[in-house]
Amino acid sequence: MTVQARVLxxxxxxAVVIATLVHLLTPDAVDEPGRDGVLELVIENYRFEPASFRIPxxxxxxxVFVNTDDHNHGVTLGRGVVEEGGRPVRFEECMFQHLDATTVPQGxxxxxxEAVPCTTLSIGPNQTVTLEFTAPEQTVGTWRLGCFTGPGCDYRVALSGEMTVTSAETP
Ligand SMILES: [Cu+2]
Known part of the structure; x- marks a missing residue:
């Protein structure tokens, strides 16, 4: 090895050591919508990506829910998971009751x-559905996203995520 090769x-x-250190020391960035308010959530293999995000x-x-699974998911937002027969079946509090939400496509x-007490966003196989809303200040806090209904979906092990609404009043 020449001296030049050794130096190189x-x-x-x-450089590799520094890059690794910087990566390890940087806290995971929290996903949030861009300036246009848009955040894409990919559903793949019963998982949300990102699984955790925040909105103002x-x-x-x-x-924007992009369902890459080949079956329907019924996604709802809420908190306090209610179990029946040891299985999570619904949320105690539904977030949609606080929202004036619309979708693209509509409907x-x-x-x-009675069976599904929270408003649910139905996303077909390989379909993309955009959910549009403005979270009021009263919803500040952490909410769960989940699907309790689709084939193979079990809230506990699959298709659950977390959304934190941050206050408009804090700097
Ligand atoms: Cu599902």
């Missing part, structure tokens, strides 16, 4: 029923 190897190794209160947001929201 040393510099490259140092009192600002219009568009959550993807299914009104609450």
């Amino acid at each position: 190897t040393g510099v490259l190794l140092l 209160a009192e600002e219009p947001v568009s959550l 993807a929201l299914i009104a609450p029923s």
